[in-house]
Amino acid sequence: MxxxxxxxxxxxxxxxxxxxxxxxxxxxxxxQPAAFVIVVIGTVGAVLLQSGTATFVRGAKMLQWVFVTPPDKSRGLAQQITLWSATARREGLLSLERYVESVKDPFTVKGLRLIVDGIDPYKIREILETDISTYERRERQAVKIWEAAGGYAPTIGILGAVLGLIQVMENLTDPSRLGGGIAVAFVATVYGVGLANMVFLPIANKLKTIVADEVRRREMLTDVFCSVANGDNARVIEERILAYR
Structure with missing residues (x-):
């Protein structure tokens, strides 16, 4: 947590x-339930229209990362990399196949399999960088639903304010109904601005940081896999790891 x-x-x-x-x-x-419905439902509709169902659902699932941060996969990774490097230099690249089954991270598994298959290091980098690019683009698109919500919410809050004022104008002859209309008008603006700046935009910025950290981890692994495939010294690989910290 x-x-x-x-x-x-x-x-x-x-x-x-x-x-x-x-x-x-x-x-x-x-x-004010009416103001809440206008702002929240209106914002969800606008974001869904912009992003599409798949991206919207993916972005919504990311919300859990804000309160339950994904486990740090880099912990213990240095020891694993040292073991991979030593094993590859001592027994050959094919010996790394024994570690594939014990690794749960799909990106790491892909890198190890490319090494075991004897793929050229430059080709390994090309394949993995394409994978990283695809991952980053997909994740950033999902994160953008929260940015979009932060942009739409204040405007829809103003829309709620206008609707409230319309209600006020329609009931000028009935003073007992003026208070509710004015309340909806102003509270809708509060909801729109408040949700945007206290919820949606902070969530978007935090998710961006989490995605950036994962991209950096994958970039480090790409360098490591290429170094292992090249047969680089363990010290060289260690320095590459330290450069990402």
Missing amino acids: DWASLVGLLVGIVGVLFGQALEGGHIDSLI
Whole structure:
């Protein structure tokens, strides 16, 4: 669990509510189901229209990474790489096949199989870099749904405000209904701006960092696989690893 994300979200919400209380307002005045529906459902619809179903679902699944950060796959990787290098130099590249079954990461498995199959190091780099590029493009497209939500939410909040004002104008002769319309108008704007800047955009930026870390790990592995295929000294491989830290 990434407690910083959870605490940050709670601090932001409490800060807004506390500020509302300091100004003499009531928290109940910020609870407007109509405004919430307009902003949230409207934003989801706009993002879905922009991204498509597959990208939207992938981006939505990424939300768990914000609070439960993916395990750091680089831990212990240095020891594995040292073992691979020593084994390859001592017993030949085909000896690495014994490690393929024990590795769960698909990218690592792919790299080891390319080495075992005797593929030229330059071709290995080309194949793996294409794989990295595809992965990065797909993941960044998924992350963009949160950026898009951060862009659409304030505008849809304004739309909610306009709808609330329309309701007000339609009921000028009935003072008892004016308060609800005005509340929806202003609270919709609060929801739009608040969700964009306190939820959607921070989520997008954190997911970008997680994707960038994974891309860097894969780039490091690509360098390592090429070095192993070239038969480089273990010290050279170690220096390549250190360059990514």
